[in-house]
Amino acid sequence: MRIGELSERTSTSRRLLRYYEEQGLIVSRRSPNGYRHYDERLVDRVLQIRGLLDAGLPTRIIKQILPCLDKPRVIHFPDATPEMLATLELERDRMTERIECLIRNRDAVSEYLDTVRTNRRPEVAA
């Protein structure tokens, strides 16, 4: 598919798709006229990228973890230097921290909402 369709199917502007490519997050083939052509799989890939960006990861990091995300579990470890694995581990741990922080705070918001809804009348916590 071309950029317009990918854009629509991922709710992502063409500008951003080109930007992601520039950042090495996605790849495209080019037809002789220079048009980008995308594989079907790119739809999921782009959505994944957007989710991670939204979760606070910079493109630099996303680029590093993307190879881990291929659906048929293909291991690219010929180029997996120990230092690269260490980076991945570190990044995984940071994701875990983010997750825990988000869960804590989301639960607090949830609890707050529950409390507000059950006690409708002015009253302070006991």
Add this chain to the structure above:
Amino acid sequence: MRIGELSERTSTSRRLLRYYEEQGLIVSRRSPNGYRHYDERLVDRVLQIRGLLDAGLPTRIIKQILPCLDKPRVIHFPDATPEMLATLELERDRMTERIECLIRNRDAVSEYLDTVRTNRRPEVAA
């Protein structure tokens, strides 16, 4: 405590502490000479803010959910309009989405790491 101590205890630059205040995320009292003075609780509060920022939430949103996070469960619902509650709900759901996205991808990274390590050392594979 003054800004220097809060800065050190939260590993946050003074500049940022002033910025957070400007954005309405934290408050300070002022001594007659104009110096900011912070409550002990601000340490946790600042760390919370930094965690949420790191998780991708903008200050605008953080400001809205912070009142939900007070430790003694104090409900500030005199000013809790239904529309504000709706906003909170929406934001809570977005946090849940972020959490799920992060978990999915972190687990994929973890699995990748496991696989690489197992294949690297087949003799220790259990």
Add this chain to the structure above:
DNA sequence: TCGAACGATCACACGGATGTCAGGGTCGAC
């Protein structure tokens, strides 16, 4: 009393993700 360390404000700068616009090709339908 002087200087170091700290505080305040203000302003400019930067990097990253994103929007937008300009100028120009390609292609299919009429």
Add this chain to the structure above:
DNA sequence: GTCGACCCTGACATCCGTGTGATCGTTCGA
């Protein structure tokens, strides 16, 4: 062959979190 929809590149603009520096006032110990 022209028009509209689509694509290309490149440049500038914006927002936001953050850094940095200038300039100045305050506090405190030697």
